Amino acid sequence: MKRDTSNTWLTGPVQANTYVSTADVIIVERQRTIKLLADIFRYHFGGRTGLRVLDLGGGDGAITGYLHERCPDNAFTLLDGSADMLAKAQRRLGGRDTVFIQQTFEDYLDAPPEDQRYDFIFSSNAIHHLDFIDKSRLYAKLFRELAFGGAFVNIDVVKAVSERSERWQFAMWEDWMNERLAQIGGEVSTHDGLPEVAKAKPENKPSGLFEQLELLRRIGFRDVDCFYKYGVFAMFGGTK
């Protein structure tokens, strides 16, 4: 499958280092959505253990680590296309029972599916690097690789429904970053303009929330819903 040469995550360490040091400021409600992800996992699976969990675009392993601490005795797999992020994940999680796979989403899509190999699949701020067609292919493959009774949750940036609504939501994003910077004693306005800069980068291809919910439904997911949304940052998914 074609490789997205504009995707700077796959070409060097710059993104990896910048992201890890700023994620809790530039990603709106990152800690809240991570907590909600673990909550959904607990509510959905109860006290079950031995579950197979896939973190797609898992980066430095912060979220897999969080889930592992709260829900141990499950088998975690972290897939990411960036050697630099994966190295960070291995340093963070090395001692724990986690399988690391260096693979791009594009190569993952090309590999033959293995039916029902995971119970829980999640992703955070990564799938927006695929265009809508490839998101469709990815969600269909994830559905196939999910076990019956399993669940999929995606935390990601979504495209606003109109230019007007995008203006408000980009303003909400900037306000949020400035609130965070003020809280942690950082210099306010450091990231003003970031939403427009992110929008202009060809590697970012967010799709609409409604379109993605509809897609999940059409593929066959049940309980399809948006579990949280703040501006263009959303958390959505479904069960099988």
Ligand SMILES: C[S@@+](CC[C@H](N)C(=O)[O-])C[C@H]1O[C@@H](n2cnc3c(N)ncnc32)[C@H](O)[C@@H]1O
């Ligand atoms: C913004 S980071 C998020 C990392 C982690 N999920 C988190 O929330 O902390 C995006 C991650 O997606 C990975 N990524 C981006 N495009 C990818 C692709 N086409 N194939 C595989 N991984 C990709 C990057 O390497 C990076 O680790």
